[in-house]
Structures are given as structure tokens and as C-alpha cells.
Amino acid sequence: MTQAIVYGIPLSSYTRSALMMLHEKGVDHRLEPIELRSEALYARHPFGKIPAFQHGDVQLFETTAIGHYADAAFDGPDLQPGDPVGKAKMAQWNSAIIDYVYPQAIPGYLLKKLFAPEGGPDEAELAEARERLAPQLDAMNKALEENPYFAGEAPSLADYLVFPIIWYLRSDAEVGPMIAERQALADWAERIDQRDSAAATVPPPPPSS
Ligand SMILES: N[C@@H](CCC(=O)N[C@@H](CS)C(=O)NCC(=O)O)C(=O)O
Known part of the structure; x- marks a missing residue:
């Protein structure tokens, strides 16, 4: 094939x-x-x-x-829920991840840190970015207090869409603790991290680390 x-x-x-x-x-x-x-x-x-x-x-x-x-x-395990609410929740989270979480977390925060100009990143700008991230982490934590995964009882495309972003944030010195204190989000990240798909796709270290 x-x-x-x-x-x-x-x-x-x-x-x-x-x-x-x-x-x-x-x-x-x-x-x-x-x-x-x-x-x-x-x-x-x-x-x-x-x-x-x-x-x-x-x-x-x-x-x-x-x-x-x-x-x-392809044949294989379902990557989407079958029920209407689960389907809608997956679509909702996919949209929120693409429109809000990724722009705030990656270009809005981590890339600013990683590709900072000589003299270091603008710390005030980074602190502001972290403040904007906090309610997003809260929203994800709340969803994961209600269900073990973003669209219900089983992982779906939404979980695999956001996990790599959370994976990077977890290793950030300042945002890592913000995730750790949101228990449902931290537990979810740990569960996804245990999956073979996470282990098989671990990225190399970024250029400056
Ligand atoms: N909506 C797109 C977003 C893709 C995207 O933003 N990819 C980033 C890398 S994670 C990219 O191509 N960045 C390079 C650039 O913007 O020039 C998707 O879901 O695939």
C-alpha cells in the first residue's frame, strides 16, 4: 500500500x-x-x-x-467521537486551538523567547503573554475536569492537535508550573505523553538549547 x-x-x-x-x-x-x-x-x-x-x-x-x-x-481506531455532542466538542476545540491557543502559545510566547534579539527577550512582553495564556489554560483545565479528553471519554483529533503545544509549554520554566498547578490539564498531558504516538514523535531540541 x-x-x-x-x-x-x-x-x-x-x-x-x-x-x-x-x-x-x-x-x-x-x-x-x-x-x-x-x-x-x-x-x-x-x-x-x-x-x-x-x-x-x-x-x-x-x-x-x-x-x-x-x-x-484507513482502518484503525476511531480518531473522532461518534456522538453529536462529542463531534461538536471536537470541532469546537480544534477551532479554539487553531484560533486562540496556538497563536498565543507559540508565536505569541515561545518563539519570542526562543528567537529573542541580542540582549535577550522583552521580559515585560513575555510576562504579558503569560497573563494572556493563563485563562486559556484555565479553559482547557475546566474542560478536562468535565471529561478525561477534550471531546469526551476517548482521545480525538483535538487532543493530538493541542498536545504538541502543551508539550512545549510544559518544558518552559515559567509556564510549566502554570500547567502543573492545573491538575486536570497536567494529568491529561501525562496520559497523552504515555501514548506511543507521543514517544514516536518527540521533536529534536530547538536550535538554541
Ligand atoms: N492552520 C494550519 C496552521 C499551520 C501552521 O501555522 N504551521 C506553522 C508551523 S507549526 C508554520 O507553518 N509556520 C511557518 C510560517 O508561518 O511561516 C494547520 O492547521 O495546519
């Missing part, structure tokens, strides 16, 4: 999410590195983002689209 290909970079949280989704479904796949802002990437993703995806003659972009395709086109 044709191997699926994820085009991305291992450090990218969305690339890791796509890899986790494929791993969870049991889809034979590989990661093919691709350069950001390259022509090769724009040929696969009209908005120039990662990941992009190919399986035979099926080409896709957007992480959740890759997850939906994997779930529908």
Missing part, C-alpha cells in the same frame, strides 16, 4: 500533531522535511504553512484535514 507522506519539520507542533494522528490511526507514513517559505512548500500548501500531506494522488494541507482523511480512509 502507498505510504503517506507528511511534509514538515519535526520541531513544528502542527507537523507533530499530524504525525501523531497518523500514528494513532496506524497509517504507514513518513516525514519528509521541507523548507519553510520554499517554492516546494507553496506547491503543496497555497498558504505556505506546514504540514502538507500526500497519499497516492491525494494532496492535502491543514492538520485537521489530514486527521479527518486518516480517520475516514
Whole structure:
């Protein structure tokens, strides 16, 4: 059977999410590195983002689209709830993760720290970013107090979408403790971290660490 290909970079949280989704479904796949802002990437993703995806003659972009395709086109464990409320909750969290959590956590905080100008990051800006992250962590914690996973009783695409972001935040000196004190979120992260899909996709250390 044709191997699926994820085009991305291992450090990218969305690339890791796509890899986790494929791993969870049991889809034979590989990661093919691709350069950001390259022509090769724009040929696969009209908005120039990662990941992009190919399986035979099926080409896709957007992480959740890759997850939906994997779930529908391959045999394996369900990556989505079957009930209407679970389906809606998964859609709700996917949207919130893409629109609010990722922009605040990655470009809005971690990348500012990692790619700080000479002289170090703007600490006041980082502190403000952490303040904006706190209610987002609260919202996720509350959802996980109500259900063990974002869309109900079992992990779904939403859990694999957000886990790589939380994984990075957990190792941040200031945000790590903010997660640890939100018990349901911390326990959830620990449970997802135990899964083979998390172990198989651990990114390399970022350039400056
Ligand atoms: N909505 C997209 C977001 C993809 C995205 O923002 N990827 C980041 C890496 S995690 C990226 O391509 N960043 C490079 C850039 O913005 O130039 C998805 O769900 O796949």
C-alpha cells in the first residue's frame, strides 16, 4: 500500500500533531522535511504553512484535514467521537486551538523567547503573554475536569492537535508550573505523553538549547 507522506519539520507542533494522528490511526507514513517559505512548500500548501500531506494522488494541507482523511480512509481506531455532542466538542476545540491557543502559545510566547534579539527577550512582553495564556489554560483545565479528553471519554483529533503545544509549554520554566498547578490539564498531558504516538514523535531540541 502507498505510504503517506507528511511534509514538515519535526520541531513544528502542527507537523507533530499530524504525525501523531497518523500514528494513532496506524497509517504507514513518513516525514519528509521541507523548507519553510520554499517554492516546494507553496506547491503543496497555497498558504505556505506546514504540514502538507500526500497519499497516492491525494494532496492535502491543514492538520485537521489530514486527521479527518486518516480517520475516514484507513482502518484503525476511531480518531473522532461518534456522538453529536462529542463531534461538536471536537470541532469546537480544534477551532479554539487553531484560533486562540496556538497563536498565543507559540508565536505569541515561545518563539519570542526562543528567537529573542541580542540582549535577550522583552521580559515585560513575555510576562504579558503569560497573563494572556493563563485563562486559556484555565479553559482547557475546566474542560478536562468535565471529561478525561477534550471531546469526551476517548482521545480525538483535538487532543493530538493541542498536545504538541502543551508539550512545549510544559518544558518552559515559567509556564510549566502554570500547567502543573492545573491538575486536570497536567494529568491529561501525562496520559497523552504515555501514548506511543507521543514517544514516536518527540521533536529534536530547538536550535538554541
Ligand atoms: N492552520 C494550519 C496552521 C499551520 C501552521 O501555522 N504551521 C506553522 C508551523 S507549526 C508554520 O507553518 N509556520 C511557518 C510560517 O508561518 O511561516 C494547520 O492547521 O495546519
